[in-house]
Amino acid sequence: QVQPQESGPGLVKPSETLSLTCNVSGGFMSGYYWTWIRQPPGKGLEWIGYMYSGGTTKSNPSLKSRVVMSIDRSRNQISLHLSSVTPADTAVYHCARGAICAGDCDFIDFWGQGTLVTVAP
Amino acid sequence: DIQMTQSPSSLSASVGDRVIVTCRASQTISKYLNWYQHKPGKAPKVLIYAASSLQSGVPSRFSGSGSGTDFTLTISSLQPEDFATYYCQQSYSIPFTFGQGTKLEI
Numbered sequence: 471q472v473q474p475q476e477s478g479p480g481l482v483k484p485s486e487t488l489s490l491t492c493n494v495s496g497g498f499m500s501g502y503y504w505t506w507i508r509q510p511p512g513k514g515l516e517w518i519g520y521m522y523s524g525g526t527t528k529s530n531p532s533l534k535s536r537v538v539m540s541i542d543r544s545r546n547q548i549s550l551h552l553s554s555v556t557p558a559d560t561a562v563y564h565c566a567r568g569a570i571c572a573g574d575c576d577f578i579d580f581w582g583q584g585t586l587v588t589v590a591p
Numbered sequence: 592d593i594q595m596t597q598s599p600s601s602l603s604a605s606v607g608d609r610v611i612v613t614c615r616a617s618q619t620i621s622k623y624l625n626w627y628q629h630k631p632g633k634a635p636k637v638l639i640y641a642a643s644s645l646q647s648g649v650p651s652r653f654s655g656s657g658s659g660t661d662f663t664l665t666i667s668s669l670q671p672e673d674f675a676t677y678y679c680q681q682s683y684s685i686p687f688t689f690g691q692g693t694k695l696e697i
Contacts, residue, residue: 514678515689516689576623581634
């Protein structure tokens with residue numbers, strides 16, 4: 471069973487960079503994409519972006535150019551960096567694996583439990 | 592961005608009930624529609640992908656249908672472990688977007 475596990479600081483100051491790591495166990499990284507999704511308290515899910523194991527990335531235009539994602543296949547790790555954070559970036563951040571198959575098929579098959587990041591002075 | 596609208600936003604039901612959750616996309620998404628179950632403090636879990644394909648290991652009481660803009664998730668006979676929040680998600684175009692969620696309560 472593939473298990474993504476997020477880690478990182480629980481508190482980040484406004485204007486700083488939020489940095490999270492996702493360690494993946496139980497499966498291969500290649501052949502899938504890796505995605506970050508967040509959920510602000512009391513709100514719905516927001517897609518942040520994805521990265522293919524080969525390095526191709528796409529991010530949510532709403533986050534403009536604040537998102538940087540990277541992948542370290544040798545360590546089975548994915549990283550997220552979100553710069554210039556504000557309190558609006560307070561959320562539970564999930565790392566997850568995406569799968570594409572034939573027939574209109576593109577879905578997230580394994581999610582991490584998520585880690586809460588609070589942006590406050 | 593494609594907007595996903597779920598209804599209802601919350602639903603009270605009993606064990607054994609048949610429950611239907613609907614999801615409407617603001618533009619056509621073919622069958623690029625997925626359903627997830629989320630319980631507090633747990634990792635979300637995919638139930639249905641490509642509108643109607645049941646993910647491996649998911650009980651057959653869950654089913655999905657639809658294409659284009661209108662989709663449904665049906666739970667044929669609610670079990671105690673099904674009380675959770677359900678989200679639809681479109682993977683047709685970037686940015687991927689989710690419905691606002693349907694909280695299923697006893």
